[in-house]
Amino acid sequence: MEYLDLNLTSTLSGVAVVLVVAFLRLHWPFRYQYIGHFFRQNPERRKRWLDASYRRNRTRTVAMLDKSTLEILSGNYELAEKYIVQGLNVCKERPSLFNQAMVHYLFYNLAFVYFTSGKYSEALEIAFRVYQRDQGMTDSLGLIACSHARLGEIESAIEAYSLIPGKRSTREWKLLCLAEIEAAKGNYERAITHLHQLMTKSGLSLCLNRAELEKRLEEWTKASTQAG
Structure with missing residues (x-):
């Protein structure tokens, strides 16, 4: 019986070591x-x-x-x-x-590049495929919502936005989506308010640099002035 206990302990220890090594090898890069x-x-x-x-x-x-x-x-x-x-x-x-x-x-980054380059249809298609294959990549929903908004597809943008989980890590994406949706509706003042909130948080988790945020601020401020 002691021999069996020793074997069980050894086996469990061996499995634990293998799992730890596999975890480290996967995450080390x-x-x-x-x-x-x-x-x-x-x-x-x-x-x-x-x-x-x-x-x-x-x-x-x-x-x-x-x-x-x-x-x-x-x-x-x-x-x-x-x-x-x-x-x-x-x-x-x-x-x-x-x-x-x-x-x-890699495809998520490509979708992001297309979005920031103004290729919204391409960004939407790739981001949608990424999310279809891995629904854990919720940042893709942000790209989907923002791309829909840029294409004037407001209902689809709102639907995608509603699927973004309310986690701390998604807060900046949600602010950007709200800004894009309000701008698509023509509510530029609200869009600018959301954008200012995002800029105080820097938006870096989105990979949006400050120049991109300022470009949107200039675009919507000009549109707001013309609308007024």
Whole structure:
């Protein structure tokens, strides 16, 4: 009986070790990204950690993901798209389970690039597919709602917005969606109010740099003046 107990203990210990090692191997490439999240309110420090990930991981898909996020934060959307395409090519050439999971994150970044570049239909299509395949990626709902709003599809935008969970991590997305929806309705003053709230939070978790937020502020302020 003691022999069986020892075997059971050894087996459980072995399983625990295997699970811990697997967990570390899965998450280790993301360590720079995780550290960068602690500096969401400090864009320059966050960029440095994303760049460190790229330099350390190099040819891995996580390097392309973090480099594309870095370029999005810097407003270099064409360059961001270049790294996204490189990452997707690596996923195609090396279809491991890890890379298959990375495809969703790379396509999310691509949808974001299209959205900030004014390609709202393309952004909507990709973000919708990402959310269909992984409903845990709720940031995709923000892109879907904002893209619908930019296309003037207000009811669809409101429907997508209603699906965004009320978590602290989604607060900034919800503010941006509300701003875009109000602007689509022609309520520019309300849109500007939501935008000001977002700008005080910096909007960095969205990857929207301050220049993008200020561009919207200028656009809606001008529209409000003309409407008045």
